[in-house]
Amino acid sequence: MKNQTTEEKIIEAAGKVFSQKGYAATRNRDIAEEAGLNMALLNYYFRSKEKLFEIVMAENSRKFFSVILPIVNDFDSTIMEKIELLTDNYIDLLIESPELPLFIFNEIKVDPDSFKGRVQVDMLFNASHFISQIREVIPEVEPLQFVISLFGMILFPFVSKPVFYTDEQKFRQQMIERKNYIITWAKAILKL
Amino acid sequence: MKNQTTEEKIIEAAGKVFSQKGYAATRNRDIAEEAGLNMALLNYYFRSKEKLFEIVMAENSRKFFSVILPIVNDFDSTIMEKIELLTDNYIDLLIESPELPLFIFNEIKVDPDSFKGRVQVDMLFNASHFISQIREVIPEVEPLQFVISLFGMILFPFVSKPVFYTDEQKFRQQMIERKNYIITWAKAILKL
DNA sequence: GTCTATACTACGATAGAC
DNA sequence: GTCTATCGTAGTATAGAC
Structure with a gap:
């Protein structure tokens, strides 16, 4: 997992932080930091924290139920x-x-x-x-x-x-x- | 449970909302509304959201483990x-x-x-x-x-x-x- | 695409009237 | 003790330079 795109880095970091702290308690800053990037990029790729969460959540449900x-x-x-x-x-x-x-x-x-x-x-x-x-x-x-x-x-x-x-x-x-x-x-x- | 003090009303409302939404997602406003009071009273009685949560949490652990x-x-x-x-x-x-x-x-x-x-x-x-x-x-x-x-x-x-x-x-x-x-x-x- | 700086908003906390 | 109004700050989102 070395050559990840920025988008993938964000999703991976978000998955990690969201599942550790829950939606409300995680700040965009935490995700950006975990991904080694800055907050602006989250909104550039996903438009909002909520949208990003939905993507992470969809992937997690899939893993869990499939x-x-x-x-x-x-x-x-x-x-x-x-x-x-x-x-x-x-x-x-x-x-x-x-x-x-x-x-x-x-x-x-x-x-x-x-x-x-x-x-x-x-x-x-x-x-x-x-x-x-x-x-x-x-x-x-x-x-x-x-x-x-x-x-x-x-x-x-x-x-x-x-x-x-x-x-x-x-x-x-x-x-x-x-x-x-x-x-x-x-x-x-x-x-x- | 008719004649509750204000303090009791707040604890009961907080217990309800915290356990529904979790700590981070509940706003003092939600608790105040649930209790039929205003936010200022939460801080008057409990000094902060976190203090109030600790009290609710202690009571819940007691219930759960005792x-x-x-x-x-x-x-x-x-x-x-x-x-x-x-x-x-x-x-x-x-x-x-x-x-x-x-x-x-x-x-x-x-x-x-x-x-x-x-x-x-x-x-x-x-x-x-x-x-x-x-x-x-x-x-x-x-x-x-x-x-x-x-x-x-x-x-x-x-x-x-x-x-x-x-x-x-x-x-x-x-x-x-x-x-x-x-x-x-x-x-x-x-x-x- | 990525960054820094900043606007906007929501929330917790407090001041001060009653 | 209880309220309304407001302050301060933290968090999300965006503008604009590179």
């Missing part, structure tokens, strides 16, 4: 294959971008409509092939309870990270181990 | 009794204050030191009686993995609420049902 869709709507894989793929891919992604879940959930809370346009929640959860498989295997429980639990198993450690971990290295290590923990958990719950 | 300590360090209760109490008390609390977890986790991310002074994490998790009980029952797994999973089961639905739920009534209903879901989950995982 893992899910191809997996949960694959008709050829078993339920456990889906769970293994989701767990594996998500934890790998989140080890690289641990601040992503908190950032996304926050933004969705502040502005729920903005992401409803971008993300088809029905396709992901309510109407996916994954949901029908869950319904088959454990018909006695509301599938949404299971789906939320699964995503909680995967995402919650990253949301709550500073409460449970101070040692970065230990966190990383335990997140890798957590993959197997989640698979085992799922098998027990689904009685497989 | 549920845990007496339960996890009770030497007379079984592991399942602890889990049942935690689940039951927390979900009741969070149905009343659903925005609490996201608000707390956010603030801790922005300023991790501020809460380390207030909350004794070791007493809650690492060194609690609850942890030793977990170690006895499932010695093959890292107890922290289980603790994080349990709190994830309880808290994650509230963090991710707008992703999975649009209907407020349905959410409430499923959170009440979730109590039993979590108890059943815990029994399965602990092989009890």
Whole structure:
């Protein structure tokens, strides 16, 4: 990543600072400084702080949600294959971008409509092939309870990270181990 | 709650607006409006926005963490009794204050030191009686993995609420049902 | 395209009347 | 204690030189 254009430098810097401090708390100065440029360039390329944020946000949502869709709507894989793929891919992604879940959930809370346009929640959860498989295997429980639990198993450690971990290295290590923990958990719950 | 002093009105309004928008995005004007007063009074009673926030934050952390300590360090209760109490008390609390977890986790991310002074994490998790009980029952797994999973089961639905739920009534209903879901989950995982 | 200097605006805080 | 009016400053956005 050496030969970046100025535009790319700004987006990368903005992504970093926005997700660390949140929209309101980051100043254009912070982004410019992080990118090694001056504030005027942010407005030259993106017209306003808000526009820049939208671009960063769109990219982050894509990263965050695009893992899910191809997996949960694959008709050829078993339920456990889906769970293994989701767990594996998500934890790998989140080890690289641990601040992503908190950032996304926050933004969705502040502005729920903005992401409803971008993300088809029905396709992901309510109407996916994954949901029908869950319904088959454990018909006695509301599938949404299971789906939320699964995503909680995967995402919650990253949301709550500073409460449970101070040692970065230990966190990383335990997140890798957590993959197997989640698979085992799922098998027990689904009685497989 | 009819006869509140002005001071109480401000704290209540501030708690509401801060947890909706976060510290940086809330303006003193918003708090004053919510309280039905004018901005000057915020500074009259609390000297600054930051001071006011600290008071609100202290109260919220107390609410959020004080549920845990007496339960996890009770030497007379079984592991399942602890889990049942935690689940039951927390979900009741969070149905009343659903925005609490996201608000707390956010603030801790922005300023991790501020809460380390207030909350004794070791007493809650690492060194609690609850942890030793977990170690006895499932010695093959890292107890922290289980603790994080349990709190994830309880808290994650509230963090991710707008992703999975649009209907407020349905959410409430499923959170009440979730109590039993979590108890059943815990029994399965602990092989009890 | 990139910079410095500056205009504009929004916000937190305070002074002073009641 | 509570209000209205206003100050000071920090932050976003823009103009204009290079």
